[in-house]
Amino acid sequence: MAGLCRLVGSADLSTNLSCMTSSAAPRLLGAADVRQLAARLDLRPTKQRGQNFVIDANTCRRIVRESAITGDDVVVEVGPGLGSLTLALLEVAQRVIAIEIDDKLAGLLPETVASHAPEQADRFEVVLGDAMRITVLPGPAPTALVANLPYNVSVPVLLHLLMLLPSLERGLVMVQAEVADRLAASPGSKVYGVPSVKAAWYADVRRAGAVGRNVFWPAPNVDSGLVAWTRRERPVTAATREQVFAVVDLAFAHRRKVLRGALRDLAGSAEAAAAALEHAGIDPLARGESLTIEQFARIAEVLHA
Known part of the structure; x- marks a missing residue:
């Protein structure tokens, strides 16, 4: 597992096991818990890593509820931070694999889970690493992705994991509202673009609600939104994903350009682009924002035939 460090326990866990009780439900984090954990690490949240921690337990339960995960799901969480959503996921999921890039946060997570969810601790694992560079995950194949994604890399992370993990059947992510x-x-x-089309290659995507700024610490300067998705079959085409995505990128590189102009470099000339578009059943004077992922796939297939 190149580039990854698995943290499944902590030397300090024995001091927390006395908190174990026979009750099954995890104890979720509140605002005071989050600030206390951050103080232990002398943590100052940074915009560079998109660190805005959820301090409201009801919001975490809402995310889990909207994600529609069940006790059969193996869930991947990206950017678990101090563990607010992690604990809520452990209330429901069969197993949670959390990917955390910050070594201090990753080191504290097993202890937090052991003390707040002792009966679920054996169903949790944290992986220290960059979600954009991960190539494999430990344990059973994950079936769901549920995360408060770092806002500065939310789309690349989502698309990377959808590509990397075909076993993912559904999920829900919290991202910036505009995203x-x-x-x-x-x-x-008006907002249909590259993220819309590329996400549609993998899944049916829908808006699943809004989240207020006051449930975070520190409060972000932007509103947040929930996005739910369900895996779909990829478009039927002889073109590869890379070929289709190259067409998508060019089509939206200059939104005001019609497709015959936007794709001229890929086709060799505007005339060749127009001929390819007509062969694919697309109006050469159309613009990228009017096309479905299936139409982009047809264009790529013709261009690379």
Whole structure:
């Protein structure tokens, strides 16, 4: 597992096991818990890593509820931070694998889980690493992705994991509200663009609600939104994903350009692009924001035939 460090326990856990009781439900974190844990690490949240920690237990339970995960699901969580959502996921999921890039946060997570969810601790594992560079995960194949994604890399992380883990059947992520709108947008919408089309290659995506700023510490300067998705079959095409995505990138590189102009470099000339578009059943004067992922796939197939 190149580049990854698995942290499944802590030398300090024995001091917390006295907190174990016969009750099954995890004790979720509140605002005071989050600040106390942050103080232990002398943690100062940074914008660079998109560190805005959820301090409201009801919001965490809402995310889990909207994600529709069950006791059969193996859940991947990206950016677990201090463990607010992690504990809520352990209330329901069969297993939770958390990917955390910050070594201090990753080191504290097993202890937090052991003290707040002792009966679920054996169903949790944290992986120290960058979600964008991960190539394999430990344990059973994950079936769901549920996360409060770092806002500065939310779309690349989501697309990478959808590509990397075909076993993912569904999920729900919290992202910046504008990004949520783009991911869930339909053709013809003003915010329909590259994230909308590429996400549609993998899944049916929908908006699943809004989240207020006051449930975070520190409070972000932007609103947040929930995006739910369900895995779908990829479009039927002889073109590869890379070929289709290259067409998508060019189509939206200059939004005001019609497709025959936007794709001229890929086709060799505007005339060749127009001929390829007509062969694919697409109006050469159309713009990228009007096309579905299936239409982009047809264009790529013709261009690379």
